[in-house]
Amino acid sequence: MADGGTTSTDLHGAAGAAHAGGYDPMAAKMGMWLFLFTEVLLFGALFIVYGVYLHGFTWQFQQGSARLSIPVGAVNTAILLTSSLTMALAIAALQRARPARARRLLFATVGCAGAFLVIKAFEWAGKFAHGVYPGAAFLLEQSKGEIVFFGLYFTMTGLHALHVLVGVPVILWAGRRIRSGAISPEHSVFLENAGLYWHLVDLIWIYLFPLFYLIS
Amino acid sequence: MNAPAQEGHLVPCSVYVWVWAALLCLTAVTVSAKYADLQHLAIFAALLIATVKAGLVVLYFMHVRFEKPIFAVMILVLLATYGIYIGLTFVDYANR
Numbered sequence: 001m002a003d004g005g006t007t008s009t010d011l012h013g014a015a016g017a018a019h020a021g022g023y024d025p026m027a028a029k030m031g032m033w034l035f036l037f038t039e040v041l042l043f044g045a046l047f048i049v050y051g052v053y054l055h056g057f058t059w060q061f062q063q064g065s066a067r068l069s070i071p072v073g074a075v076n077t078a079i080l081l082t083s084s085l086t087m088a089l090a091i092a093a094l095q096r097a098r099p100a101r102a103r104r105l106l107f108a109t110v111g112c113a114g115a116f117l118v119i120k121a122f123e124w125a126g127k128f129a130h131g132v133y134p135g136a137a138f139l140l141e142q143s144k145g146e147i148v149f150f151g152l153y154f155t156m157t158g159l160h161a162l163h164v165l166v167g168v169p170v171i172l173w174a175g176r177r178i179r180s181g182a183i184s185p186e187h188s189v190f191l192e193n194a195g196l197y198w199h200l201v202d203l204i205w206i207y208l209f210p211l212f213y214l215i216s
Numbered sequence: 217m218n219a220p221a222q223e224g225h226l227v228p229c230s231v232y233v234w235v236w237a238a239l240l241c242l243t244a245v246t247v248s249a250k251y252a253d254l255q256h257l258a259i260f261a262a263l264l265i266a267t268v269k270a271g272l273v274v275l276y277f278m279h280v281r282f283e284k285p286i287f288a289v290m291i292l293v294l295l296a297t298y299g300i301y302i303g304l305t306f307v308d309y310a311n312r
Contacts (some may be wrong), residue, residue, distance in 0.1 A: 040294060041297075044298050082238060192279075197256045203274070206269045206270055209243075214262055
């Protein structure tokens with residue numbers, strides 16, 4: 001990052017050099033990646049469960065998938081991909097010392113996250129209205145494979161939506177810290193780590209979308 | 217395109233826009249492939265496209281291409297670990 005000699009407006013520190021004052025972006029980023037690895041293994045275990053049951057109930061999974069709306073899933077995919085773009089551009093803007101632009105891009109990211117969650121909520125509500133939710137009488141009359149399919153659908157997209165929901169305050173907090181000067185071009189690792197988290201959430205959806213919506 | 221970015225850690229914004237456009241195109245491809253009646257290949261085609269998209273996200277949006285190689289090594293170790301995890305599960309499952 002910045003070598004010595006930069007005049008930092010940062011709240012943390014008198015020290016301008018990157019490694020003084022306990023600020024070590026490499027270590028912070030590595031810690032973030034290790035956390036993301038635990039997330040990959042969490043979702044990874046669920047993907048293995050999905051794979052084993054897809055193998056056992058191929059036909060029923062295809063029937064279950066036919067009940068999901070491809071356009072809705074595709075639109076949500078596009079929204080999340082766009083939110084990843086605005087997040088990457090926000091970090092780029094901050095690195096170019098344009099904090100106001102970075103904050104606007106972060107708000108756009110949060111807007112996309114909100115749109116994703118609203119669409120997801122309507123999608124789930126539609127399913128609930130048709131008696132498709134875990135334990136519903138209508139769903140229990142369907143084949144065993146379809147019950148498993150929707151069990152996995154609600155577990156995995158629900159856990160993913162929870163991650164989107166957690167990302168929103170983290171991104172808003174990053175925006176606040178840019179305004180206060182705690183995140184600056186020289187001290188940007190908090191924002192970069194928030195970005196890494198956000199991109200991982202996008203990455204998980206990249207796999208969820210075809211596996212649930214596109215196998216009918 | 218790549219060399220100056222590695223030096224200053226500043227990736228041109230156009231790179232992100234191109235990656236985003238590629239991701240949207242691949243989403244369109246994966247949706248249209250669904251209607252192409254690929255039968256048993258469909259799931260593998262979908263996973264292949266998803267993995268290409270994931271690679272773009274990790275290399276460009278998550279900056280792994282521009283970071284020190286240690287991050288790429290860590291990710292490869294993770295993927296190897298997960299590969300073993302998948303392999304052993306299916307070996308176990310197939311032999312019941």
